[in-house]
Amino acid sequence: MxxxxxxxxxxxxxxxxxxxxxxxxxxxxxxGLAERRALLQQFAGLVEEHASEWVRIATEIKGLTPGTPPVGEEWISGPWATLYYAGHLAQTLVRMEQGGAPTDGFDIRPVPGDRVAVEVLPHSVWDRLLLSGFSAEVWCEPGVSADEVRSTAGLGLRExxxxxxxxxxxxxxxxxxxxxxxxxxxxxxxxxxxxxxxxxxxxxxxxxxxxxxxxxxxxxxxxxxxxxxxxxxxxxxxxxxxxxxxxxxxxxxxxxxxxxxxxxxxxxxxxxxxxxxxxxxxLGGVAPVIVAPGRWSKRDLEFQARHVATMRLHNSGSNCVAGQVVVLSKDWKQKDEFLAALRRAFADAPARPAWYPGTPGRIDAARSGATPFEEVGGTPERTLLPTLDPREDEAAYSMEFFGPVLGVTELPGTGAEFLGQAIDFANDRLRGTLGANIVIHPRDLKAVGEDRFEQLLAGLRYGTIAVNAWTAVGYLSPFATWGAFPGHTPDDIQSGHGVVHNGLLLQRPERTVVRGPFRPFPRSWATGSMALTPVPPWFAHNRTAHITGERLVRFSIAPGWLKLPKVFASALRG
The missing domain is CATH 3.40.50 (Rossmann fold)
Incomplete structure (x- = not known):
């Protein structure tokens, strides 16, 4: 009080x-558990009740124009993320109240490095519909068995x-x-x-x-x-x-x-x-976006360029997990086409203020290095650093810009060879371990082989890894974990220590691995994916994000089939 x-x-x-x-x-x-669940459900109801006021204040703080698509970011990363988590954590409490374990009903499988992975997304019919084509697993630390995962889950709710x-x-x-x-x-x-x-x-x-x-x-x-x-x-x-x-x-x-x-x-x-x-x-960090070379259609180039631009421009770049360094293959025949599409994606994204305190100074610092920079348009702050040298100690590798600045570097190779080099570069040269992104065409993933690809993922030391998705999907996934890769010490803390979210209350998680569709619906079906997700509402270029975001909030407080058509109708127009 x-x-x-x-x-x-x-x-x-x-x-x-x-x-x-x-x-x-x-x-x-x-x-006790039952009352804690009741409190959580009351909390969720109050989030929905006050969501409009929450978003109104957020819109004013960030200098957005009410009723425009960028406001969708505030609906989705504010009330909806909170409601989505609260509802899923309540499910964990229900299972524990009934004498079960948080992981009851969740598949656990072996993954490379003497690890097991808990499949946490999708888990419900609503997950399969609202995030169709997206999946997530929590990989536990090496040596943790499936039995140990099940017997130790619950953390503070065990007593x-x-x-x-x-x-x-x-x-x-x-x-x-x-x-x-x-x-x-x-x-x-x-x-x-x-x-x-x-x-x-x-x-x-x-x-x-x-x-x-x-x-x-x-x-x-x-x-x-x-x-x-x-x-x-x-x-x-x-x-x-x-x-x-x-x-x-x-x-x-x-x-x-x-x-x-x-x-x-x-x-x-x-x-x-x-x-x-x-x-x-x-504590954030410098997040890589590893783009595997392949043969892409023009629409693939445009879509994935907008995808990468979103990783940087969401919230005007003021995100702890904003993509900061794009790693391309210098041997990719479509590299220049992709960079041209990326420049267009930056310039064409709706303008929003570089609102976070200190942003101008950080942009000046990013531009003041020896590397050339481009003002790519859209807003005066949007900056591309197109020729970062992988052999030099570029500021972009160690300084989190926390603003609309994106760097590009190039490494040789194709296929698994390129991925291995890019992973070593991210592990060894970039500050922090919060999130890493990989974009790869399903055809090229198939050529690498799923087993080899998972071995490569096991070597990528980040707390959340997103394949054909943005790591922010891991942030939004309630049963996923969110935090740095384990092992940082207080005198070299980098992206931090510990995790949050972790709606299954797993005791020894190591990372979350998220996967998404390479193409949006309906083009996703051409790659063999049955994903129904159109352009995601968190994309910077989504034209109905503000409408879809509010409808997701109203849906999440009381999911039901009658509410789905409005959500889908808005999402498809995005």
Missing amino acids: SHDTSTETIPQRAEAIATAARAGAKAWSGV PEAVRGTCVVLGAGNIFSIAPLDVLYVLYADNRSGALKLNPVTDRLLPVLEAIFAPFIELGAVQVFTSDLELGAAVIAHDGIDAVHMTGSEATHDAIVWGAGAEGAANKAAGTPVLRKPITSE
Whole structure:
């Protein structure tokens, strides 16, 4: 419950937040599985109820024109992503309430490297219709058996009464479902109370977030607050806070863990962190888009160019998993045709502001290197770096631009040889391990062979890998995991530590592998795919994204056959 904090000092406010978090953890320990599911369902209803206000505020924050297709990004990456996750997490609770395991009804198969994979998408008839042609698997760490996956799934819900204390969630400022989804994960997977500190960009969403979390706030398990840097630091440091989860930059993570400035650098060099409590994090990185050479039709070139442009231009490039470096084969006969189509896709995508704070400076930094750049049109900020040298330490390989800047580099080879070199390049030269994308024609995939292709995927060290899809589909998939590839250490954190989402509450996930159709419906059928998905609503060029996005929200709160025709009608017009 909100109260007047205008006369309180920073230590007093931090004390109040920590005290409330402690009381909330105790209250949460008394909430069993059935009541936790009921709270989640109430939450979902409130998301749908307040979705229009959520999107209206998001539209204003990002400088979008109401009622235009770019607003669809806010419907899909805001209320719909949140609703979609809440509904699927509730399914996990139902299975556990009934004495089953979260993985009951999910196929598990062996994959390369002594791993097993849990098939998590599609899982329902609605998945098969709304995301027709898309699939996802969670690959577990090497050595984890199928039996272990089944027997350990559930995380904090295995003993809901054994609450693990309190957690401060440092909310992201770019995609507005991140903060509420992170809080749900803290509550249900980590089994802690959650104190959500908003990013200053999202302060205006405080009333909406308080409204959708009202059942949890009334219980005391959640609180939401705006803050400046000083209050945030005081809350994090408070003894009443047991853990921290953050979404943000690597620099912010290091300032929290090691301290700021020269003192922080010295602490990091000495291995003496100032934060002595667990921290999980999702920190973005430089995401590759590996384009396998092949023989493509003109329509394939145009569609996949728009696909790659979407990976960069969605949210004006202010995404932790925005594609940043396109890796092409210098031996691809259609390379120049594809680059021409990519330039057109950038120029033709609907204009939207480069709205995120600091974007102009990051674009200037991207353009100021030795590599030539092109202003490709559409908006003044859209930039192509067409000739990145794979042998040099280009800034694009280490700096996350977080804006509409896309680089291109070239490697030799075709087929499996090219894929192997591109994977080594991504692993060894690009900063971070959050997401990697591969675009490959089904004919060329068949030539490589499925077994060999999966071996190549096993060697690609990223937390989400998307084949003929964008890794954002992994973010949207509730049973998939979202986070860096495991193994980063606090002194070299790169894309972070730990995962979120993970609606099956798997204990030792390693990565998510997403696959999509190479062509949209109806052309998908020409490649042997029965996918029914037209141009996806998250594509930057989709003409009805705002309509489809809202209809997906209204559908998700109460799925039904009578609602499907309107969703499909809008999607097909996109």
